[in-house]
Amino acid sequence: MLNKAYETESFTLRSAGPMSVSEGKFTVQTFGVDKTKIKTYEATTSLLSSEDMAGQGGDYISASYQRLPYLTDEANEEVFSGTEIKKPVFDDSNELET
Numbered sequence: 001m002l003n004k005a006y007e008t009e010s011f012t013l014r015s016a017g018p019m020s021v022s023e024g025k026f027t028v029q030t031f032g033v034d035k036t037k038i039k040t041y042e043a044t045t046s047l048l049s050s051e052d053m054a055g056q057g058g059d060y061i062s063a064s065y066q067r068l069p070y071l072t073d074e075a076n077e078e079v080f081s082g083t084e085i086k087k088p089v090f091d092d093s094n095e096l097e098t
Contacts, residue, residue, distance in 0.1 A: 002073060003046055005039040005084075012036070012088065034088035041084075043068065045077045048084060059086050 012034040018026035047065055052058035065082030073079055 001042050002079070003041070003044045005041050005044075008038045008040070010036040010038060014090075032090055032092035035091055036088045037086040039084040039086075041080070041082050043071065043079050043081060045073055045079055047080060047082070054087055061085055061087050 013030055014032045014034065015028045015030040018028050021027050044065075048058075048060055048063045050056050052060050053063070054061050062085040063082065065080040068079045068081060071079040
């Protein structure tokens with residue numbers, strides 16, 4: 001399980017404000033989604049560097065790690081658990097593929 005990531009996607013709907021269609025009923029006009037890839041590690045020795053972050057030209061907007069205090073790998077390196085979040089990608093297609 002060391003350095004194996006679980007990848008998931010998060011979808012944020014882009015929409016205009018709700019429009020009233022009748023008394024107490026509204027419709028929301030959508031115009032695409034932002035798809036964000038999230039990697040979660042139970043145990044890893046590989047951490048992102050500053051150059052991997054969006055502000056430095058990389059593809060990640062966030063990363064958070066916690067050192068696992070009583071765990072090291074065969075080379076006696078420290079082991080971490082953590083989450084890495086990539087920049088969202090806009091998808092304006094009519095159908096969402098997952």
